[in-house]
Amino acid sequence: MHVLFKHLRKAGNTEQRREYSHYLAQQMGPMIHALMLVGALAYLVAVIASTLVNHSSLPLWLRLVPLPPLLLVASSTRYVRQPRLLSSLTLLCVVLLEIGINLNGVDDVHRRSVVLPGLLLPVASSVIWLGRWDFLAxxxxxxxxxxxMLLFGGTDNMQVLQYLVYMAIAIALSTVLRAFMARTLFExxxxxxxxxxxxxxxGLTGLLVRNRFLELARLALGDIRLRQQPACVLYLDADHFKSLNDNYGHAAGDAALIALASVIRRQMRQGDLIGRIGGEEFAMLLPGLDLQQAGARAEQLRQSMHEILRPDGPLTVSIGVAECDHAGEVLETLLARADQAMRQAKRDGRDRVVSA
Known part of the structure:
Protein backbone atom coordinates (compact mmCIF):
# COMPACT_ATOMS: atom_id res chain seq x y z
CA MET A 1 0.00 0.00 0.00
CA HIS A 2 2.92 2.35 0.68
CA VAL A 3 4.08 1.85 -2.91
CA LEU A 4 0.57 2.58 -4.17
CA PHE A 5 0.32 5.83 -2.21
CA LYS A 6 3.81 6.76 -3.41
CA HIS A 7 2.49 6.30 -6.94
CA LEU A 8 -0.48 8.51 -6.07
CA ARG A 9 1.86 11.22 -4.78
CA LYS A 10 3.61 11.24 -8.12
CA ALA A 11 0.39 11.17 -10.10
CA GLY A 12 -1.74 13.63 -8.11
CA ASN A 13 -2.15 15.46 -4.81
CA THR A 14 -3.64 15.14 -1.36
CA GLU A 15 -7.17 15.38 -2.74
CA GLN A 16 -6.54 12.41 -5.01
CA ARG A 17 -5.25 10.29 -2.11
CA ARG A 18 -8.28 11.31 -0.06
CA GLU A 19 -10.50 10.23 -2.96
CA TYR A 20 -8.77 6.84 -3.01
CA SER A 21 -9.29 6.39 0.76
CA HIS A 22 -13.00 7.12 0.40
CA TYR A 23 -13.17 4.77 -2.57
CA LEU A 24 -11.70 1.98 -0.43
CA ALA A 25 -14.20 2.69 2.34
CA GLN A 26 -17.10 2.51 -0.13
CA GLN A 27 -15.86 -0.71 -1.72
CA MET A 28 -14.80 -2.53 1.44
CA GLY A 29 -17.47 -1.30 3.86
CA PRO A 30 -19.93 -4.12 3.07
CA MET A 31 -17.14 -6.72 3.35
CA ILE A 32 -16.06 -5.33 6.73
CA HIS A 33 -19.66 -5.39 7.95
CA ALA A 34 -20.14 -9.01 6.82
CA LEU A 35 -16.86 -10.21 8.36
CA MET A 36 -17.69 -8.55 11.67
CA LEU A 37 -21.03 -10.32 11.81
CA VAL A 38 -19.31 -13.63 10.99
CA GLY A 39 -16.73 -12.93 13.70
CA ALA A 40 -19.43 -12.25 16.29
CA LEU A 41 -21.29 -15.43 15.31
CA ALA A 42 -18.07 -17.46 15.39
CA TYR A 43 -17.30 -16.13 18.85
CA LEU A 44 -20.76 -17.13 20.11
CA VAL A 45 -20.35 -20.64 18.69
CA ALA A 46 -16.87 -20.96 20.20
CA VAL A 47 -18.13 -19.94 23.66
CA ILE A 48 -21.01 -22.42 23.54
CA ALA A 49 -18.74 -25.22 22.27
CA SER A 50 -16.14 -24.60 24.99
CA THR A 51 -18.89 -24.61 27.62
CA LEU A 52 -20.07 -28.04 26.47
CA VAL A 53 -16.56 -29.51 26.27
CA ASN A 54 -14.68 -27.88 29.15
CA HIS A 55 -15.74 -26.64 32.55
CA SER A 56 -14.70 -23.04 33.15
CA SER A 57 -14.42 -21.17 36.42
CA LEU A 58 -15.74 -18.09 34.64
CA PRO A 59 -19.53 -17.90 34.34
CA LEU A 60 -21.04 -18.00 30.88
CA TRP A 61 -22.35 -14.45 31.07
CA LEU A 62 -18.86 -13.11 31.72
CA ARG A 63 -17.42 -14.94 28.72
CA LEU A 64 -20.24 -13.53 26.61
CA VAL A 65 -19.46 -9.94 27.67
CA PRO A 66 -17.58 -9.10 24.42
CA LEU A 67 -20.52 -10.27 22.28
CA PRO A 68 -22.93 -7.27 22.69
CA PRO A 69 -20.26 -4.66 21.84
CA LEU A 70 -19.15 -6.87 18.94
CA LEU A 71 -22.68 -6.88 17.54
CA LEU A 72 -23.00 -3.13 18.14
CA VAL A 73 -19.76 -2.38 16.29
CA ALA A 74 -20.72 -4.74 13.46
CA SER A 75 -24.14 -3.09 13.12
CA SER A 76 -22.66 0.42 13.01
CA THR A 77 -20.29 -0.45 10.15
CA ARG A 78 -23.27 -1.11 7.91
CA TYR A 79 -23.71 2.65 7.43
CA VAL A 80 -20.24 4.04 8.13
CA ARG A 81 -18.23 5.00 5.04
CA GLN A 82 -15.76 7.47 6.55
CA PRO A 83 -12.29 5.86 6.20
CA ARG A 84 -10.89 6.77 9.63
CA LEU A 85 -14.03 5.89 11.54
CA LEU A 86 -14.40 2.61 9.64
CA SER A 87 -10.79 1.67 10.40
CA SER A 88 -11.22 2.56 14.08
CA LEU A 89 -14.33 0.39 14.38
CA THR A 90 -12.57 -2.51 12.66
CA LEU A 91 -9.60 -2.27 15.05
CA LEU A 92 -12.05 -2.15 17.97
CA CYS A 93 -13.59 -5.38 16.70
CA VAL A 94 -10.16 -7.06 16.77
CA VAL A 95 -9.59 -5.83 20.34
CA LEU A 96 -12.94 -7.26 21.46
CA LEU A 97 -12.20 -10.60 19.82
CA GLU A 98 -8.80 -10.76 21.52
CA ILE A 99 -10.44 -10.05 24.88
CA GLY A 100 -12.87 -12.87 24.18
CA ILE A 101 -10.03 -15.26 23.29
CA ASN A 102 -8.36 -14.52 26.61
CA LEU A 103 -11.58 -14.94 28.59
CA ASN A 104 -12.26 -18.35 27.03
CA GLY A 105 -8.70 -19.55 27.49
CA VAL A 106 -8.43 -18.88 31.20
CA ASP A 107 -9.03 -22.48 32.30
CA ASP A 108 -7.40 -24.17 29.32
CA VAL A 109 -4.26 -25.56 30.88
CA HIS A 110 -2.51 -26.16 27.56
CA ARG A 111 -3.95 -23.01 25.92
CA ARG A 112 -4.85 -24.96 22.81
CA SER A 113 -8.09 -23.00 22.45
CA VAL A 114 -6.21 -19.80 21.60
CA VAL A 115 -4.12 -21.31 18.81
CA LEU A 116 -6.77 -21.75 16.12
CA PRO A 117 -8.67 -18.42 16.57
CA GLY A 118 -5.38 -16.64 17.20
CA LEU A 119 -4.03 -17.82 13.84
CA LEU A 120 -7.29 -17.36 11.93
CA LEU A 121 -7.84 -13.76 12.98
CA PRO A 122 -4.95 -12.11 11.05
CA VAL A 123 -5.62 -14.19 7.93
CA ALA A 124 -9.39 -13.60 7.99
CA SER A 125 -8.98 -9.84 8.46
CA SER A 126 -6.02 -9.35 6.12
CA VAL A 127 -8.00 -7.98 3.16
CA ILE A 128 -10.18 -5.42 4.94
CA TRP A 129 -7.66 -2.86 6.19
CA LEU A 130 -7.87 0.49 4.42
CA GLY A 131 -4.41 1.80 5.23
CA ARG A 132 -0.91 0.58 5.95
CA TRP A 133 -0.96 1.71 9.60
CA ASP A 134 -4.33 0.03 10.17
CA PHE A 135 -2.91 -3.23 8.92
CA LEU A 136 0.23 -2.96 11.07
CA ALA A 137 -1.81 -2.14 14.19
CA MET A 149 -2.51 -15.57 28.87
CA LEU A 150 0.27 -17.71 27.41
CA LEU A 151 3.08 -16.07 29.36
CA PHE A 152 1.34 -15.81 32.73
CA GLY A 153 -0.85 -18.89 32.60
CA GLY A 154 1.72 -21.56 33.29
CA THR A 155 2.37 -22.44 29.63
CA ASP A 156 5.83 -23.83 28.93
CA ASN A 157 8.30 -22.06 26.67
CA MET A 158 7.94 -24.60 23.87
CA GLN A 159 4.23 -23.86 23.49
CA VAL A 160 4.91 -20.12 23.45
CA LEU A 161 7.59 -20.62 20.80
CA GLN A 162 5.24 -22.75 18.69
CA TYR A 163 2.57 -20.07 18.95
CA LEU A 164 5.00 -17.34 17.86
CA VAL A 165 6.22 -19.37 14.89
CA TYR A 166 2.69 -20.16 13.71
CA MET A 167 1.62 -16.54 14.23
CA ALA A 168 4.59 -15.30 12.20
CA ILE A 169 3.55 -17.61 9.36
CA ALA A 170 -0.06 -16.41 9.61
CA ILE A 171 1.00 -12.72 9.50
CA ALA A 172 3.31 -13.38 6.53
CA LEU A 173 0.39 -15.02 4.70
CA SER A 174 -1.85 -12.09 5.63
CA THR A 175 0.70 -9.63 4.26
CA VAL A 176 0.79 -11.42 0.91
CA LEU A 177 -3.01 -11.59 0.69
CA ARG A 178 -3.38 -7.93 1.54
CA ALA A 179 -0.72 -6.86 -0.95
CA PHE A 180 -2.53 -8.58 -3.81
CA MET A 181 -5.90 -7.25 -2.64
CA ALA A 182 -4.54 -3.70 -2.35
CA ARG A 183 -3.02 -3.82 -5.83
CA THR A 184 -6.27 -5.13 -7.32
CA LEU A 185 -8.34 -2.41 -5.66
CA PHE A 186 -5.89 0.30 -6.71
CA GLU A 187 -5.97 -0.82 -10.34
CA GLY A 203 -11.32 14.65 -25.04
CA LEU A 204 -9.76 17.58 -26.93
CA THR A 205 -9.53 20.35 -24.33
CA GLY A 206 -9.69 18.40 -21.08
CA LEU A 207 -12.47 20.67 -19.79
CA LEU A 208 -15.84 19.54 -18.49
CA VAL A 209 -18.35 18.42 -21.10
CA ARG A 210 -21.62 20.34 -21.31
CA ASN A 211 -23.82 18.01 -19.24
CA ARG A 212 -21.25 17.57 -16.48
CA PHE A 213 -20.62 21.31 -16.33
CA LEU A 214 -24.34 22.00 -16.02
CA GLU A 215 -24.72 19.36 -13.31
CA LEU A 216 -21.83 20.66 -11.19
CA ALA A 217 -22.74 24.31 -11.81
CA ARG A 218 -26.30 23.75 -10.53
CA LEU A 219 -24.95 22.19 -7.35
CA ALA A 220 -22.37 24.96 -6.91
CA LEU A 221 -24.99 27.67 -7.50
CA GLY A 222 -27.22 26.18 -4.81
CA ASP A 223 -24.32 26.18 -2.36
CA ILE A 224 -23.46 29.79 -3.28
CA ARG A 225 -27.03 30.85 -2.53
CA LEU A 226 -26.92 29.19 0.90
CA ARG A 227 -23.75 31.14 1.71
CA GLN A 228 -25.34 34.32 0.29
CA GLN A 229 -22.37 35.04 -1.97
CA PRO A 230 -22.34 36.61 -5.43
CA ALA A 231 -21.65 34.54 -8.52
CA CYS A 232 -21.15 35.26 -12.21
CA VAL A 233 -21.08 33.30 -15.44
CA LEU A 234 -18.78 34.01 -18.38
CA TYR A 235 -19.79 32.85 -21.85
CA LEU A 236 -16.84 32.83 -24.25
CA ASP A 237 -16.78 32.27 -28.01
CA ALA A 238 -13.71 32.20 -30.28
CA ASP A 239 -14.00 34.79 -33.05
CA HIS A 240 -13.98 33.81 -36.75
CA PHE A 241 -13.49 30.16 -35.84
CA LYS A 242 -15.36 28.80 -38.85
CA SER A 243 -13.03 30.61 -41.22
CA LEU A 244 -10.04 29.10 -39.40
CA ASN A 245 -11.38 25.57 -39.97
CA ASP A 246 -12.40 26.31 -43.56
CA ASN A 247 -9.13 27.96 -44.61
CA TYR A 248 -6.54 26.05 -42.59
CA GLY A 249 -8.20 22.74 -41.70
CA HIS A 250 -9.59 21.23 -38.53
CA ALA A 251 -6.11 20.47 -37.19
CA ALA A 252 -5.45 24.20 -36.93
CA GLY A 253 -8.83 24.67 -35.25
CA ASP A 254 -8.14 21.91 -32.74
CA ALA A 255 -4.73 23.42 -31.92
CA ALA A 256 -6.38 26.79 -31.28
CA LEU A 257 -9.00 25.24 -28.99
CA ILE A 258 -6.36 23.37 -27.00
CA ALA A 259 -4.34 26.57 -26.52
CA LEU A 260 -7.51 28.51 -25.63
CA ALA A 261 -8.45 25.94 -22.96
CA SER A 262 -4.93 26.07 -21.54
CA VAL A 263 -5.14 29.87 -21.14
CA ILE A 264 -8.55 29.57 -19.45
CA ARG A 265 -7.20 27.03 -16.94
CA ARG A 266 -4.25 29.27 -16.08
CA GLN A 267 -6.53 32.23 -15.46
CA MET A 268 -9.12 30.43 -13.33
CA ARG A 269 -9.06 29.96 -9.55
CA GLN A 270 -9.58 26.76 -7.60
CA GLY A 271 -13.34 26.38 -7.26
CA ASP A 272 -14.17 27.93 -10.64
CA LEU A 273 -16.00 25.64 -13.05
CA ILE A 274 -15.08 25.56 -16.74
CA GLY A 275 -16.96 23.69 -19.44
CA ARG A 276 -16.93 23.35 -23.21
CA ILE A 277 -20.53 24.14 -24.13
CA GLY A 278 -20.28 23.87 -27.90
CA GLY A 279 -17.72 23.65 -30.67
CA GLU A 280 -15.84 26.87 -29.85
CA GLU A 281 -18.05 28.06 -26.98
CA PHE A 282 -17.02 27.84 -23.33
CA ALA A 283 -18.76 28.71 -20.06
CA MET A 284 -17.28 29.53 -16.67
CA LEU A 285 -18.96 29.81 -13.26
CA LEU A 286 -17.11 32.20 -10.95
CA PRO A 287 -18.27 31.85 -7.32
CA GLY A 288 -17.75 34.82 -5.00
CA LEU A 289 -17.31 37.46 -7.73
CA ASP A 290 -19.72 40.30 -8.46
CA LEU A 291 -20.33 41.75 -11.92
CA GLN A 292 -17.50 44.26 -11.75
CA GLN A 293 -14.94 41.73 -10.53
CA ALA A 294 -16.04 39.12 -13.09
CA GLY A 295 -15.84 41.75 -15.85
CA ALA A 296 -12.26 42.51 -14.85
CA ARG A 297 -11.41 38.80 -14.94
CA ALA A 298 -13.04 38.47 -18.34
CA GLU A 299 -11.05 41.42 -19.70
CA GLN A 300 -7.82 39.91 -18.43
CA LEU A 301 -8.78 36.62 -20.06
CA ARG A 302 -9.61 38.35 -23.36
CA GLN A 303 -6.23 40.05 -23.47
CA SER A 304 -4.39 36.82 -22.63
CA MET A 305 -5.93 35.16 -25.68
CA HIS A 306 -3.92 37.48 -27.95
CA GLU A 307 -0.83 35.44 -27.00
CA ILE A 308 -2.25 32.54 -29.04
CA LEU A 309 -1.21 32.87 -32.67
CA ARG A 310 -3.46 31.39 -35.32
CA PRO A 311 -2.20 30.93 -38.88
CA ASP A 312 -4.12 34.12 -39.79
CA GLY A 313 -3.20 36.18 -36.72
CA PRO A 314 -3.80 36.43 -32.95
CA LEU A 315 -6.73 34.55 -31.47
CA THR A 316 -9.54 36.81 -30.25
CA VAL A 317 -12.62 35.98 -28.22
CA SER A 318 -15.95 37.60 -27.39
CA ILE A 319 -17.09 37.24 -23.79
CA GLY A 320 -20.44 37.82 -22.16
CA VAL A 321 -20.75 38.30 -18.40
CA ALA A 322 -23.89 37.83 -16.30
CA GLU A 323 -24.34 38.01 -12.53
CA CYS A 324 -26.84 35.95 -10.56
CA ASP A 325 -28.94 38.90 -9.40
CA HIS A 326 -31.72 37.16 -7.44
CA ALA A 327 -32.03 34.02 -5.34
CA GLY A 328 -34.53 32.29 -7.59
CA GLU A 329 -32.56 32.53 -10.83
CA VAL A 330 -31.72 29.14 -12.31
CA LEU A 331 -28.50 28.28 -14.08
CA GLU A 332 -30.12 28.05 -17.51
CA THR A 333 -31.41 31.64 -17.26
CA LEU A 334 -28.01 32.85 -16.08
CA LEU A 335 -26.28 31.14 -18.98
CA ALA A 336 -28.83 32.52 -21.45
CA ARG A 337 -28.17 36.10 -20.27
CA ALA A 338 -24.40 35.58 -20.55
CA ASP A 339 -24.91 34.09 -24.02
CA GLN A 340 -26.94 37.13 -25.07
CA ALA A 341 -24.20 39.42 -23.77
CA MET A 342 -21.62 37.42 -25.75
CA ARG A 343 -23.71 37.79 -28.91
CA GLN A 344 -23.91 41.52 -28.30
CA ALA A 345 -20.10 41.56 -28.11
CA LYS A 346 -20.07 39.85 -31.53
CA ARG A 347 -22.41 42.47 -32.96
CA ASP A 348 -20.32 45.28 -31.50
CA GLY A 349 -17.24 44.15 -33.41
CA ARG A 350 -15.89 41.07 -31.54
CA ASP A 351 -12.79 40.85 -29.32
CA ARG A 352 -14.51 42.52 -26.39
CA VAL A 353 -16.34 41.93 -23.10
CA VAL A 354 -20.01 42.83 -22.62
CA SER A 355 -21.91 42.58 -19.35
CA ALA A 356 -25.57 41.64 -19.22
Missing part, protein backbone atom coordinates in the same frame (compact mmCIF):
# COMPACT_ATOMS: atom_id res chain seq x y z
CA UNK A 138 -4.17 -5.05 13.51
CA UNK A 139 -1.34 -7.55 13.02
CA UNK A 140 0.30 -6.33 16.23
CA UNK A 141 -2.96 -6.81 18.12
CA UNK A 142 -3.42 -10.29 16.66
CA UNK A 143 0.11 -11.32 17.61
CA UNK A 144 0.23 -9.85 21.10
CA UNK A 145 -3.40 -10.38 22.13
CA UNK A 146 -3.11 -13.97 23.48
CA UNK A 147 0.45 -13.54 24.82
CA UNK A 148 -0.51 -12.37 28.36
CA UNK A 188 -9.77 -0.89 -10.21
CA UNK A 189 -9.83 2.61 -8.69
CA UNK A 190 -7.45 3.92 -11.37
CA UNK A 191 -9.49 2.37 -14.17
CA UNK A 192 -12.80 3.69 -12.84
CA UNK A 193 -11.25 7.14 -12.39
CA UNK A 194 -10.03 7.15 -15.98
CA UNK A 195 -13.47 6.10 -17.21
CA UNK A 196 -15.14 8.87 -15.20
CA UNK A 197 -12.72 11.43 -16.58
CA UNK A 198 -13.39 10.23 -20.12
CA UNK A 199 -17.14 10.52 -19.60
CA UNK A 200 -17.04 13.89 -17.80
CA UNK A 201 -14.31 15.73 -19.71
CA UNK A 202 -13.91 16.79 -23.28
Missing amino acids: AMLLCALGPLP QFRLERQLREQVNTD
